[in-house]
Amino acid sequence: MxxxxxxxxxxxxxxxxxxxxxxxxxxxxxxxxxxxxxxxxxxxxxxxxxxxxxxxxxxxxxxxxxxxxxxxxxxxxxxxxxxxxxxxxxxxxxxxxxxxxxxxxxxxxxxxxxxxxxxSPRLSALLLSIALREQVTFIDLLRAMGRMSAEERIGYLFLDLIARLRITNPSMTDTFRLPLTQSQIADYLGLTNVYVSKTLLQMEQKGYLQRGDGKVRLLREEALIELTDFTNHYDDLDTSWFPDK
Amino acid sequence: MxxxxxxxxxxxxxxxxxxxxxxxxxxxxxxxxxxxxxxxxxxxxxxxxxxxxxxxxxxxxxxxxxxxxxxxxxxxxxxxxxxxxxxxxxxxxxxxxxxxxxxxxxxxxxxxxxxxxxxSPRLSALLLSIALREQVTFIDLLRAMGRMSAEERIGYLFLDLIARLRITNPSMTDTFRLPLTQSQIADYLGLTNVYVSKTLLQMEQKGYLQRGDGKVRLLREEALIELTDFTNHYDDLDTSWFPDK
DNA sequence: CGGTTGATTGACCGTTATCAAGCATCGTGG
DNA sequence: CCACGATGCTTGATAACGGTCAATCAACCG
Structure with a gap:
């Protein structure tokens, strides 16, 4: 193979x-x-x-x-x-x-x-790192669900998605495909589909984003980062401690 | 040493x-x-x-x-x-x-x-297992924060605590020491200290628990398990796949 | 064309937050 | 040993955020 x-x-x-x-x-x-x-x-x-x-x-x-x-x-x-x-x-x-x-x-x-x-000690370390990085993602989500408003949670979700998609596609701009229903977004963020719909509309009216054609465009990413106190955790993986082989 | x-x-x-x-x-x-x-x-x-x-x-x-x-x-x-x-x-x-x-x-x-x-491949596997088990704990907490009422969340917390304490102290009964302030409980469960206080009182009045002297006693553990759909994840660790040494 | 799924909208309601005051407990220093 | 401040818990009044329910509409697909 x-x-x-x-x-x-x-x-x-x-x-x-x-x-x-x-x-x-x-x-x-x-x-x-x-x-x-x-x-x-x-x-x-x-x-x-x-x-x-x-x-x-x-x-x-x-x-x-x-x-x-x-x-x-x-x-x-x-x-x-x-x-x-x-x-x-x-x-x-x-x-x-x-x-x-x-x-x-x-x-x-x-x-x-x-x-x-x-x-392979090196691969073992990598698997452990992946598991630990997933923990950080859970913590970010916990923070969102425990202490953020609906608008902040949705903002956090979009920032996190775009940060994650940029890892594999660094050329990505401010627009990304979002193949999730509003019910799924709600189930992820601890909200309801109805309130996700209403909040998305509000965010669109406030100029945070545009929607259409299964895609989302973030218009004021900096403002969203400020709003949600967002930190991108995807770019500080420390591999220096990995065994050589 | x-x-x-x-x-x-x-x-x-x-x-x-x-x-x-x-x-x-x-x-x-x-x-x-x-x-x-x-x-x-x-x-x-x-x-x-x-x-x-x-x-x-x-x-x-x-x-x-x-x-x-x-x-x-x-x-x-x-x-x-x-x-x-x-x-x-x-x-x-x-x-x-x-x-x-x-x-x-x-x-x-x-x-x-x-x-x-x-x-030590065996210790590596164990560290990985510990990290992965912590993930399960995060998931339980996410479920509580996203989809449970205040009463259910507190019930979940106490069930989880007692299950965890029983690992190291199998003789433990229905009472445990709780050295957390209500503000800390609130910060863990995504609530406020005020509402934790009120909800604890309600749960006491409903006969779910007793408080006093920094301790909590669960009176109707089965009912709480039913209420929160609780699953104890602390007792099904699979070590069969561990390397021998 | 009809049925299903998903998004939207509005009316209404309930859970939980917020604010504020009062009270108990406890450790500390005068 | 008492007074004081700090911390934590309780309680009540009020308000807001988000949930629930229901109807409508659009899109899609068989």
């Missing part, structure tokens, strides 16, 4: 330079790819978990349910992201994985991690 | 059996211990980070600030917990660490992780 077809190598080599052994180890892991339609559950909470995924195409998200239909989306997954790392430590899935649009995933077995940890 | 004085060995050997080499590696890491008074900041957000801590005594917590005085507590740290693992991946602290009561911490240098990852 060539590098071209290995999502995992592409993903990880974005962060660190990988030696030929590591590349070979990773390329061996992936088998096939699978396609999922919009709004499909890939796995469900409490399922037994035997595999992880790398997102090749499309947006997905992880969520948890409450009785009487309440739902909390806890993670948005973009192309290049690793899904399911969290559940490696558990016997069962801690969240349900669903798709926001047509999605292509590259699965690989949980047992592959064993191999990585045993044979 | 004997095992008795190594917080880290005690902490980690609770999860996996450690070989003598691993024990020696860990014991070497710790230097001294430090004491902090109640309501002291140990380190602050954006500080450069060079060390981690193990909690030897007392409760601490990590928080982030917002402009105009809003604060979100994101993690509660109990004796035995490792603090600061998250920031290993970053150049700077992502949260501020503060104490809820007099606290004793055992610091050890960040550079020690390098050694662990290079030399």
């Amino acid at each position: 060539t590098d071209r077809s290995s999502c995992l190598v592409m993903k990880l080599s974005r962060y660190v330079t990988l030696g030929p052994e590591d590349r070979a180890r990773l390329a061996k892991i992936e088998k096939t790819e699978r396609n999922y339609a919009t709004h499909t559950d890939v796995y469900r909470l409490a399922d037994r978990n035997t595999e992880l995924f790398v997102v090749k195409e499309g947006w997905a998200f992880s969520y948890v349910d409450m009785p009487n239909g309440r739902r909390q989306i806890v993670q948005l997954h973009h192309p290049g992201d690793i899904i399911g790392l969290r559940d490696v430590a558990l016997n069962c899935r801690s969240t349900t994985l669903s798709t926001a649009e047509p999605v292509t995933l590259c699965p690989f077995p949980k047992s592959a991690l064993d191999l990585i940890l045993r044979e | 004997t095992d008795r004085s190594s917080c880290l060995v005690m902490k980690l050997s609770r999860y996996v059996t450690l070989g003598p080499e691993d024990r020696a590696r860990l014991a070497k890491i710790e230097k001294t211990e430090r004491n902090y008074a109640t309501h002291t900041d140990v380190y602050r957000l954006a500080d450069r980070n060079t060390e981690l801590f193990v909690v030897k005594e007392g409760w601490a917590f990590s928080y982030v600030d917002m402009p105009n005085g809003r604060r979100q507590i994101v993690q509660l740290h109990h004796p035995g917990d490792i603090i600061g693992l998250r920031d290993v991946a970053l150049n700077c602290r992502s949260t501020t660490l503060s104490t809820a009561e007099p606290v004793t911490l055992c610091p050890f240098p960040k550079s020690a992780l390098d050694l662990i990852l290079r030399e």
Whole structure:
């Protein structure tokens, strides 16, 4: 299997330079790819978990349910992201994985991690870093949900999305595609679809953004950063402590 | 330095059996211990980070600030917990660490992780597991903040605390010490101190709990579990995939 | 063309925040 | 040993933010 077809190598080599052994180890892991339609559950909470995924195409998200239909989306997954790392430590899935649009995933077995940890300290450090960086994202979201108004939360979401998309696409301007329904945005930010709709309209009227054609354009990014006290956590990964190999 | 004085060995050997080499590696890491008074900041957000801590005594917590005085507590740290693992991946602290009561911490240098990852796949797996389990805790908190009422949130907090305390003290009954102010509870759950006070009173009147003397007693734990749809995530750690050494 | 999904809008309501005052507790210093 | 200030908890009045419910509309797709 060539590098071209290995999502995992592409993903990880974005962060660190990988030696030929590591590349070979990773390329061996992936088998096939699978396609999922919009709004499909890939796995469900409490399922037994035997595999992880790398997102090749499309947006997905992880969520948890409450009785009487309440739902909390806890993670948005973009192309290049690793899904399911969290559940490696558990016997069962801690969240349900669903798709926001047509999605292509590259699965690989949980047992592959064993191999990585045993044979590559450098990749082990990288996996740990990825898990820890995800923690920072959770903390940002917690801060938004606990202490921000609806408008601030939506502003935070958009700033975070655009910061994240700029990692893989540095040429991106102030406009990005948003393949989420307002109900999904609400479930992510702890609001309701109705109030998301109303707040988006207000923000548009205030000149913070423009919408249309499934896209969002941030007109006053600096003002939004000020409003939400936003810090971009995606650009200060410290790899200096990584083992050499 | 004997095992008795190594917080880290005690902490980690609770999860996996450690070989003598691993024990020696860990014991070497710790230097001294430090004491902090109640309501002291140990380190602050954006500080450069060079060390981690193990909690030897007392409760601490990590928080982030917002402009105009809003604060979100994101993690509660109990004796035995490792603090600061998250920031290993970053150049700077992502949260501020503060104490809820007099606290004793055992610091050890960040550079020690390098050694662990290079030399012990088994400890690497354990560190990764700890980071991933913390993710599950963040998800539980997100669910509470996004989709629960004030009463449910407080119920969730107490259930989570008692489940966590039972790990290290299986003989614990329905009563636990709670060295947090109501303002701190509010900052953790995304509420205000005033409303925490009112909600606690209501819950007491409904017979869910009793308070007094800095302690809480849960009278109808089953009812609270039902109310909050609580799942104890502290007892299904999967270590089967760990490397042998 | 009809059915489904998602966005919008308006009326109304409830949970929780805000503000302010009062009270208990506790540690400290005179 | 008492007085004082600081801290934390309680309580009440008021207000706002966001939820709920329901109707309408647009877009899409089979």
